[in-house]
Amino acid sequence: MKTRWDIMLAGSGGQGLGVAGNILGRAAIIYKNYYAAHNQSYGARARGGLNQSTLIISKDEIIYPFVKEADLLLALTSEAYKKYEPMVKDSGIIIYDSNIAVEPAGRVKEYSFPFAEEAKKLGHPLGITLLALGTVLKITEIIPPEPFIKALNEFFKSPALELNIKSFQRGMELV
Amino acid sequence: MKNMFIQGNEACALGAINAGARFYAGYPISPVNELSEFCSQELPKLGGIYIQMEDEIGGIAAVIGASLGGMKAFTATSGPGFSLMQENLGYAVMAEVPLVLIHVQRYGLGTGVATKPGQQDMLQARWGTHGDHPIIALVPSTVQECFDLTVQAFNLAERFSSPVLLLTDAAIAHLRERVIIKDAEELNIINRKTPSVSPDEYLPYAPDEKGIPTLAPYGGRHILRVTGLFHDERGYSTSNPEKCRKLLERLHNKILNHQKELPPPKYYGKDGAEIILISYGISARSAREAVERGIKKGINMGMINLQTVWPFPEEHILNLCNKAEKIFVVELNMGQITGEIQKILKGQAEVIPILRYDTNVITPSEILDKIESVVK
Numbered sequence: 001m002k003t004r005w006d007i008m009l010a011g012s013g014g015q016g017l018g019v020a021g022n023i024l025g026r027a028a029i030i031y032k033n034y035y036a037a038h039n040q041s042y043g044a045r046a047r048g049g050l051n052q053s054t055l056i057i058s059k060d061e062i063i064y065p066f067v068k069e070a071d072l073l074l075a076l077t078s079e080a081y082k083k084y085e086p087m088v089k090d091s092g093i094i095i096y097d098s099n100i101a102v103e104p105a106g107r108v109k110e111y112s113f114p115f116a117e118e119a120k121k122l123g124h125p126l127g128i129t130l131l132a133l134g135t136v137l138k139i140t141e142i143i144p145p146e147p148f149i150k151a152l153n154e155f156f157k158s159p160a161l162e163l164n165i166k167s168f169q170r171g172m173e174l175v
Numbered sequence: 176m177k178n179m180f181i182q183g184n185e186a187c188a189l190g191a192i193n194a195g196a197r198f199y200a201g202y203p204i205s206p207v208n209e210l211s212e213f214c215s216q217e218l219p220k221l222g223g224i225y226i227q228m229e230d231e232i233g234g235i236a237a238v239i240g241a242s243l244g245g246m247k248a249f250t251a252t253s254g255p256g257f258s259l260m261q262e263n264l265g266y267a268v269m270a271e272v273p274l275v276l277i278h279v280q281r282y283g284l285g286t287g288v289a290t291k292p293g294q295q296d297m298l299q300a301r302w303g304t305h306g307d308h309p310i311i312a313l314v315p316s317t318v319q320e321c322f323d324l325t326v327q328a329f330n331l332a333e334r335f336s337s338p339v340l341l342l343t344d345a346a347i348a349h350l351r352e353r354v355i356i357k358d359a360e361e362l363n364i365i366n367r368k369t370p371s372v373s374p375d376e377y378l379p380y381a382p383d384e385k386g387i388p389t390l391a392p393y394g395g396r397h398i399l400r401v402t403g404l405f406h407d408e409r410g411y412s413t414s415n416p417e418k419c420r421k422l423l424e425r426l427h428n429k430i431l432n433h434q435k436e437l438p439p440p441k442y443y444g445k446d447g448a449e450i451i452l453i454s455y456g457i458s459a460r461s462a463r464e465a466v467e468r469g470i471k472k473g474i475n476m477g478m479i480n481l482q483t484v485w486p487f488p489e490e491h492i493l494n495l496c497n498k499a500e501k502i503f504v505v506e507l508n509m510g511q512i513t514g515e516i517q518k519i520l521k522g523q524a525e526v527i528p529i530l531r532y533d534t535n536v537i538t539p540s541e542i543l544d545k546i547e548s549v550v551k
Contacts, residue, residue, distance in 0.1 A: 022180065022351060025180050025351065025353075026180045029180050029353050031355075033178065034353075035352075035353055036180060036351075036353050037351070038350070038352075039349065040349075042206070042345075042349055062466060063460060063464045064460050064463075064464035064539050065350055066462055151294070155335075
């Protein structure tokens with residue numbers, strides 16, 4: 001892993017962005033005891049509309065814990081893409097849902113996959129962010145999949161656990 | 176000991192539980208609810224008690240009662256609730272009741288902005304309740320410090336037989352960070368002392384050599400008389416001028432004479448720097464980042480991160496600032512702690528506030544820009 005990743009997960013309320021950031025941070029701690037700092041939308045925004053969750057994973061101590069410029073943006077809605085695309089560093093990457101209505105800015109490296117469609121096919125639309133994180137980890141190799149699955153085990157019980165693991169693995173296969 | 180990834184609110188609750196607290200009473204309010212929710216789930220499992228009271232006045236009243244019954248007890252609230260608690264907080268200071276009050280500061284006066292952070296109650300924490308009174312207040316800047324300083328708050332409450340405030344803010348309360356959580360057995364825990372005399376000889380408010388009374392828990396053979404009025408050593412009210420003055424002085428001196436036992440500020444950056452930033456809570460994170468960047472740019476600077484804010488750590492600040500020419504105070508209000516710094520530095524150094532009061536946490540770039548514009 002590079003020394004530090006500033007990550008922004010963005011979409012709409014109810015897509016599990018907060019939980020997904022929490023799980024990825026936890027996984028980074030399980031994996032190599034990295035430093036992690038996580039923030040998520042709070043209040044009415046967490047229940048609908050534009051919503052985000054930011055996560056810093058770092059080998060060094062994190063002093064200022066908020067993301068100002070992102071190395072990675074995951075955008076699940078067009079609103080999220082438009083709002084946060086300018087926050088991505090020139091060296092950063094954007095991964096977005098290929099079915100959202102956006103004109104790719106083309107400024108940084110971009111990838112798109114049909115996350116919502118795949119989550120629906122699995123019968124688990126709520127698992128969309130975890131599915132997308134499968135793709136994210138496959139492309140970025142921030143951490144390997146094993147600690148992420150371990151973290152999923154800490155957060156969920158059967159049958160949600162199996163569904164979420166399946167969603168994550170499906171995301172990895174999309175790449 | 177375990178490594179966890181949790182929010183500031185949860186870290187405070189865990190700190191309280193591992194310090195031995197088994198009683199929580201309060202009233203729900205944003206941005207504190209994760210803390211109370213956590214207590215409502217965890218305390219009953221440990222044989223503890225969680226009560227949602229009718230309001231914040233009842234919340235702190237129940238905590239005072241539980242503490243007088245011998246339990247380690249606490250409550251948590253935000254601005255509007257903190258205002259409601261002031262009368263009973265003063266009662267607890269007067270009656271020397273150990274308790275911890277966690278105040279998660281949100282933005283603004285009135286009902287403010289319920290989900291946004293602020294540091295606008297720093298002076299209310301000092302002077303919110305009426306009468307000359309001492310208070311201890313600690314301010315965490317990281318989720319780790321939320322845990323560590325909550326443990327310390329309970330220890331200090333017992334050590335000084337006094338309420339202790341822990342002042343966090345909505346940003347640190349909701350920030351999730353990696354934290355090392357020590358189990359109860361791994362922590363140095365201070366428990367309440369018990370009477371060493373017979374019930375006949377027992378005087379609840381007779382101070383020991385450090386000025387601390389011995390509060391026997393309600394329900395035993397030692398009779399504890401408690402009042403919010405000025406009182407004698409027996410706990411009976413008095414208006415005797417000499418007794419009133421002595422009690423008031425003892426209440427202050429029991430803390431002020433032992434200020435060395437309170438958590439000292441942390442210092443980052445260059446030793447003996449010409450430019451020093453002073454900050455606390457979430458804004459200290461931005462200030463420290465600004466100092467790191469400033470040093471990389473060749474600016475001779477350092478930063479004082481307060482851990483104890485009341486009583487004000489005057490001696491530490493004077494020592495750390497003795498070579499400083501310019502002091503920048505960074506806070507999320509209109510200059511509350513800035514005023515304290517100006518008071519103690521009395522023209523020794525120029526004190527310049529860097530303030531933000533628009534619901535957002537100040538950024539490192541804003542701070543550094545301001546410093547560079549002044550220092551140039």
